Amino acid sequence: MNGAALDTIVAPATPVGRSALAIVRLDGPQSSAILASLVSTLPAIRMATHLALRHDSTSLDDAVVVRYAAPHSFTGNDLVELTLHGNPLLISRVVSACVSLGARMAEPGEFTERAVLNGKLDLVQAESIADLINARTALQAKLSLGNLEGMLSRTAAAIRESLLFVISRLEAALDFSEEGYDFISRADARSRVVAALDQTRALSETWRRGSATTQGLSAVILGRPNAGKSTLLNRLVGSDRAIVTPIPGTTRDIVRETIEIGGLPVTIADTAGLRSSADVVEGIGITRAREAARTADIILYLVDATVGLTAEDETFPDALLVYTKTDLAPAPPGELGISVTAESGVADLLAKLDGLVRERFVAEGGSLVNERQRLAVAACSEALQESLSAIEAGLDEQMIVVDLYRASNALGLLTGAITREEVFTEIFTKFCIGK
Ligand SMILES: Nc1nc2c(ncn2[C@@H]2O[C@H](COP(=O)(O)OP(=O)(O)O)[C@@H](O)[C@H]2O)c(=O)[nH]1
Ligand SMILES: [Mg+2]
Known part of the structure; x- marks a missing residue:
């Protein structure tokens, strides 16, 4: 500066x-x-x-x-x-x-912006500061700290390095074409671009877990009226958050509470029981329950063990099926059963959820954590794919280099080598004063 x-x-x-x-x-x-x-x-x-x-x-x-x-x-x-x-x-x-x-x-964010402008931090590290400050669990803090310390930046920088390697040699070949020097063979250029493309794709794949870890997860409790949904939510959050009655159709609006599962904050939504209802308010609640199910990371589908599965029960792919009220009737063999009244099976359910979160959603440091980062890596991948096509079609250096520049510029949005006013504004307005 x-x-x-x-x-x-x-x-x-x-x-x-x-x-x-x-x-x-x-x-x-x-x-x-x-x-x-x-x-x-x-x-x-x-x-x-x-x-x-x-x-x-x-x-x-x-x-x-x-x-x-x-x-x-x-x-x-x-x-x-x-x-x-x-x-x-x-x-x-x-x-x-x-x-x-x-x-x-x-x-807001101006101190950190100055650190980036002076090359003290790159954009990914600056974003990690905000994530670290906002982390709600130790695991989220660990991911953000890893990225602040440069885990993600190093991966991006390594890909950029290999692109620069190819670009500079192709550029040299262009500049000195008359002399007949061969700075890099087409086969070598191709294999380096393929390797960079593989690394970029692997990085893209970290995004789903990375964003889940940073944002936290959403879970929804579904099932027919009276299945014990509100009772389970209250048990999980440890307080009488949702109203519980023996009257089917008690819960109408969605009740949400956040608890920690598998090291991540999981916001659990208790919903209106799924059934066809003539009641207008309950009907709206049921629509909301279906909406919540569409966007949820985890679905718990509860079935009253004294009733069993009925024609009114719906199937949701990936839902975790849980039989309730097992103090009154046993769950079918091999199925997960709980009784909140008798406090049995709840620990097993929590252990199962814990495993599921760790297996599907928890990210390590070095993961992409937000949409901006995801788009940058996707743009890089796309440009690399085009440069690969150009190499394979035997096009001249100039065409290949243009695509490779586009790829490295896209990655520059992570490492901050390229400063773009709009990116800064986008990022730093999300900070609070004084950071
Ligand atoms: N015996 C027994 N009753 C339960 C259990 N869980 C819920 N209930 C009862 O089932 C009824 C419906 O529960 P609720 O949580 O309101 O169900 P929801 O409509 O699915 O939200 C209430 O009377 C609860 O007390 C359980 O584990 N055992
Ligand atoms: Mg309820």
Whole structure:
């Protein structure tokens, strides 16, 4: 980034509220000068220093101040971190003082954006910071931390490297065609592109699990009225969330609660029982239940063991069939049965769900986690496929190189080698102030 054009920004880095400590960050060329106006002596670089902050001859707070000098800071710019007492009034007075001394309030995500612009982080890593902050389970945090540490970036960078290898040699062949040099054989170019295509496809395949892990999962409880759906939801969430009565058709609206299964947050929806109902409200509930089933990652289909499967029961592919009320009647042999009343089988059901989540949805670090990343890799794959067709059709270097450039530009959206204003805006507006 052009240092001359850079202004100095300020924002709290910790949430609004009362706490022992709160951090305010200042970033940019004026950060030390602004700090100098607030303290009696500037602290040494990277030396946590206890200082009194004063402005307009008023005491602001007693702070621990750390000064970072470019390029050795989170953003790569001169940066100051003020650790204050965690009182919103103090924080806003300190921020106002910084603004009156020439700083500007930071936009959401602007600190991280600066880190990306200075090459401290790539776009995938920047997105991982937001994911890490938003992680609700330890497993989600582990995936985000892996990507923040560069697991996904390294895979993308490796593919880009091999593309650059081929591109540069084909370009050289174009430039020096008269000399008759052979920089890369067609067979070699082809096998390298095929290898890159395989790697790209493998990366694409990480997306389903990666996004499931980052977003969390949705599960829906279906079954006929009175099957025990609401009772099971209440048991799983550990509170009387949904109304339970012996009257069929009690649940009409969808009740949703999130619990952790297999290391991921799973939002479970309790639905209206599936049946043909003359009741308008129940009918809407049944439509909603079917909609929820269409988008759910996991379907639990409950059958009352005292009734068994009937003509009214529906089949859903991939649904986990669970017989309920096994204190009153046994589940058919080999079927999963539970009794919430007798507290039997519930642990088995949870263990089964746990296994299912881990087997189908849990991702490792190095996975694609969002739609933007998925589209970038898909565009790369498509361009690579076209360059492969061009090689196989014996087209000239120029045609092949154009496709390979498109492929590497697409990957650049992950590694951040290519800066695109619209991508930045898209990503950073999702951040909160001060990150
Ligand atoms: N004996 C017995 N009754 C149950 C069990 N689970 C639910 N019930 C009863 O079955 C009736 C219907 O339950 P509910 O959860 O409202 O079913 P839903 O219509 O599928 O939501 C209620 O009277 C519950 O108390 C169970 O495990 N054992
Ligand atoms: Mg119910």
